Amino acid sequence: MDPSALFEQTINDVSNLQAEFKYLLEEIKNHDNSIYDMKSHYNKLDSDIQKFIKQNGSLKEYPKEAEVTKQIKNEMEKAKDIQKIKAMKANTMLYLITKHLKKLEKGVELLEDDGLLVPLEEELDSDMETSRGASIASATSTEKKRKASTPLGTTGENTKKKRQTNRLSSNKLENTKSNIKEDIRPPNGVGSTEGAESTSLATKNSEVYGLGDISSANIFTGMNNGGDEEEDKTLYCFCQSVSYGEMVACDGANCKYEWFHYGCVNLNEPPQGAWYCPDCRQELAKNTLKKKRS
Known part of the structure; x- marks a missing residue:
């Protein structure tokens, strides 16, 4: 392998990265929208409870407080799970870049060892x-x-x-x-x-x-x-x-x-x-x- 062949191979290997990254970023954007909707909903439920306490005092129990609290916790857990999926997809993009970079570095080292490329x-x-x-x-x-x-x-x-x-x-x-x-x-x-x-x-x-x-x-x-x-x-x-x-x-x-x-x-x-x-x-x-x- 010579430097020009390594260059062409690297260009060919990364040619599909743009499409892959576009897909992954679209998925992350959709997850962001889902998390935003969940946060808006459970924040509204929390605001209703706080508003009731201000109007009626803390001694009076909010109607269906236990049910609403459970719903808020469930939605927060779902948002947390979606965040983990987002992190996994971001790591996938990082892995793809690292994989191609290491392959290129290995090829450059081989060319240097063979004397075909100046260190x-x-x-x-x-x-x-x-x-x-x-x-x-x-x-x-x-x-x-x-x-x-x-x-x-x-x-x-x-x-x-x-x-x-x-x-x-x-x-x-x-x-x-x-x-x-x-x-x-x-x-x-x-x-x-x-x-x-x-x-x-x-x-x-x-x-x-x-x-x-x-x-x-x-x-x-x-x-x-x-x-x-x-x-x-x-x-x-x-x-x-x-x-x-x-x-x-x-x-x-x-x-x-x-x-x-x-x-x-x-x-x-x-x-x-x-x-x-x-x-x-x-x-x-x-x-x-x-x-x-x-």
């Missing part, structure tokens, strides 16, 4: 070396242009102001995230049986709206905060130069340099989401490959 690790090593050489050359050129065009005595002050502004922008964004999360409240349930589910729904909503995907360390603004501080002489980036121009922070936990000049990492604008420097990307790729093989 990902070696390919990344080559790409990282090329990228690093280009980054260092770009940084040297940028530094020369900056020295030729920047008036003496202004570089340190402007650089420090920019870095201070970046830190303030990052802090403000973090505060905004925490405020948004605190403002999200679970919707009020129709009856007393929906409290726990509402709280869980609010938590999921905060994830759906993308509040956890913002990488504040990589977002820079053009604000100007005129604080007077001493010149920052710390060396950053692959080029081991001081801070200047636009810089980006690496999200790697053990990054050696932490901050990088845009020109040194071939960036023209702030990256979206988490960003890793070439060294950290290489380290992540190695760890991922080790986990797959183990």
